[in-house]
Amino acid sequence: MTTKVLGYAAPSVKAPLAPFHFERRDPRADDVEIDILYCGVCHSDLHCVYGDWQAIFPLVPGHEIIGRVTRVGKGVTKFKVGDQVGVGCMVDSCQHCDPCKQGLEQYCEEGNTLTYNSHDRHDHSPTYGGYSEKIVVSEKFVLSIPTGLDLKSAAPLLCAGITTWSPLRHWQVKRGDNVAVIGLGGLGHMAIKLAKGLGAEVTLFSRSPNKEADARRLGADNIIISTDAKQMAAHANQFDLIIDTVPYVHDLNPYIETLTLNGSIVLVGFLGDLPKVLDTAPLVMARKSIAGSVIGGIAETQEMLDFCGKHGITADVEMINIENINEAYQRMLKSDVKYRFVIDMASLKQHQS
Ligand SMILES: NC(=O)c1ccc[n+]([C@@H]2O[C@H](COP(=O)([O-])OP(=O)(O)OC[C@H]3O[C@@H](n4cnc5c(N)ncnc54)[C@H](OP(=O)(O)O)[C@@H]3O)[C@@H](O)[C@H]2O)c1
Ligand SMILES: [Zn+2]
Numbered sequence: 001m002t003t004k005v006l007g008y009a010a011p012s013v014k015a016p017l018a019p020f021h022f023e024r025r026d027p028r029a030d031d032v033e034i035d036i037l038y039c040g041v042c043h044s045d046l047h048c049v050y051g052d053w054q055a056i057f058p059l060v061p062g063h064e065i066i067g068r069v070t071r072v073g074k075g076v077t078k079f080k081v082g083d084q085v086g087v088g089c090m091v092d093s094c095q096h097c098d099p100c101k102q103g104l105e106q107y108c109e110e111g112n113t114l115t116y117n118s119h120d121r122h123d124h125s126p127t128y129g130g131y132s133e134k135i136v137v138s139e140k141f142v143l144s145i146p147t148g149l150d151l152k153s154a155a156p157l158l159c160a161g162i163t164t165w166s167p168l169r170h171w172q173v174k175r176g177d178n179v180a181v182i183g184l185g186g187l188g189h190m191a192i193k194l195a196k197g198l199g200a201e202v203t204l205f206s207r208s209p210n211k212e213a214d215a216r217r218l219g220a221d222n223i224i225i226s227t228d229a230k231q232m233a234a235h236a237n238q239f240d241l242i243i244d245t246v247p248y249v250h251d252l253n254p255y256i257e258t259l260t261l262n263g264s265i266v267l268v269g270f271l272g273d274l275p276k277v278l279d280t281a282p283l284v285m286a287r288k289s290i291a292g293s294v295i296g297g298i299a300e301t302q303e304m305l306d307f308c309g310k311h312g313i314t315a316d317v318e319m320i321n322i323e324n325i326n327e328a329y330q331r332m333l334k335s336d337v338k339y340r341f342v343i344d345m346a347s348l349k350q351h352q353s
């Protein structure tokens with residue numbers, strides 16, 4: 001059995017998103033059915049719709065999902081009807097490979113099942129994301145949202161939050177460490193808040209001088225304008241960890257100069273070839289590392305949500321209605337968002353026919 005659901009989809013690559021009817025499965029034994037209240041808009045949604053990444057169409061994006069449980073399968077133990085819950089970028093994984101056993105489902109050796117742009121492991125149907133009324137997800141991939149957090153501004157924690165939390169934890173950031181973040185967007189502003197929450201001294205690298213006041217309000221102690229070579233040179237050998245959220249091709253060399261002995265730059269944004277030649281000398285001479293990181297495991301995501309609940313950390317959001325999604329993508333391309341769009345899913349109702 002299935003339930004008819006309304007969502008918003010891109011019918012083909014680069015096509016505007018529009019109302020789209022599809023079916024959600026009835027809950028299997030371990031499934032939770034969720035009425036979606038809010039869904040954040042991630043630059044990854046845009047990469048898929050705009051053809052920067054391979055995608056399956058029609059594509060219903062959205063992986064920063066907040067909602068309430070409406071039905072549970074008969075084997076579900078963690079959730080009950082009415083609970084406030086979240087779903088992030090993954091809805092399944094093999095559960096038996098080494099990474100899965102370690103709680104690193106995002107690195108599943110068989111490939112995790114993405115919330116959208118994937119196929120279900122059991123019935124091979126396409127997965128559809130959070131720009132929709134409902135979603136049905138195995139309870140293993142459903143998160144509890146701490147009471148007290150504003151639900152609208154908690155939505156971006158499910159991707160922007162965990163994607164920046166995971167490297168902060170893996171590189172064991174602690175009080176007094178020098179952390180820098182490249183790019184003040186959805187991921188970047190969460191990285192500042194979370195690094196600050198862990199007690200780090202936080203610096204923002206940005207191309208946008210007009211973001212300085214916001215960066216400081218969000219918790220940054222310093223801002224460096226990355227297009228100003230003098231400012232970059234003045235910060236050589238300073239940072240223990242740099243989280244690089246830039247979505248497009250850029251030159252890493254100037255940032256590597258700013259790492260301290262044993263420092264690491266972690267790429268979470270751009271996927272692909274960086275054509276500029278990499279100077280290995282600064283890496284060799286000061287044991288510096290270049291690394292990458294993708295989202296975070298389910299247990300780590302719950303840890304991040306609980307940390308945010310305890311410290312009152314959420315995203316700065318601009319609420320939009322679903323019919324404004326195409327315009328929101330255009331604004332995101334121009335880095336014109338403070339600092340995450342979140343769709344109020346109640347706005348889908350007027351598109352019901
Ligand atoms: N690894 C993962 O698991 C993961 C998870 C989620 C998202 N992502 C990826 O992370 C990237 C960032 O996502 P987001 O949602 O935070 O995007 P976003 O809100 O658009 O923010 C990106 C920021 O990067 C800077 N920027 C944009 N274009 C740039 C360019 N050409 N050169 C230099 N800087 C540029 C801008 O900051 P300034 O104006 O301050 O310079 C912009 O605000 C995307 O590529 C997304 O797909 C990865
Ligand atoms: Zn995302």
Ligand SMILES: [Zn+2]
Binds near residue numbers: 093094100109
């Ligand atoms: Zn696995």
